[in-house]
Amino acid sequence: MRKDGAVAINRRARFDYEIEETFEAGLALQGSEVKSLREGRANVAEAYAGPEGDEIFLVNADIPTFGPANRFNHEPRRKRKLLLKRKEINKLIGAVAREGRTIVPLRLFFNGRGLAKLQIGLAKGKKTIDKRETVKQRDWNRDKQRLMKKYG
Secondary structure, three states: OOOOOEEEEOOOHHHHEEEEEEEEEEEOOOHHHHHHHHOOOOEOOOOEEEEEOOEEEEEOOEOOOOHHHHHHOOOOOOOEEEEOOHHHHHHHHHHHHHHOOEEEEEEEEEOOOOOEEEEEEEEEEOOHHHHHHHHHHHHHHHHHHHHHHHHO
8 A cells, every 4th residue: 555545546547648627436345345446456457337227336456355354255357336426426427428438447556434436527539639748748747857857
């Protein structure tokens, strides 16, 4: 686990998508999943969230099994329900259905009260040229920092 309490971070999300709005969602987890997260073992890089009916689920997030739980263990890549307010759920479902947006997990962490939370973003996919622009901007900022350190 990192210093900021993050268990897993999706670094690729901000490169592949333009994040328009972020939400903090709770997760409906089993006990062995929470223990596995407390060990700092999870992967949300290839995960996504999607609506099913009037609820939103996290799909393809990998939380490895917890060794000591043996037969009471969970399935590592099962669908997990996201716990959001009804207003937020309706907003996300509407944006996905009408505007073609995607719900991307950004960060899995424990909040101050010790509850597992998932930061999700309502995102629009970037085109290849936008990705090149992001790389150019990142390189220029790095070079600018070097120049400022050297001559600044």
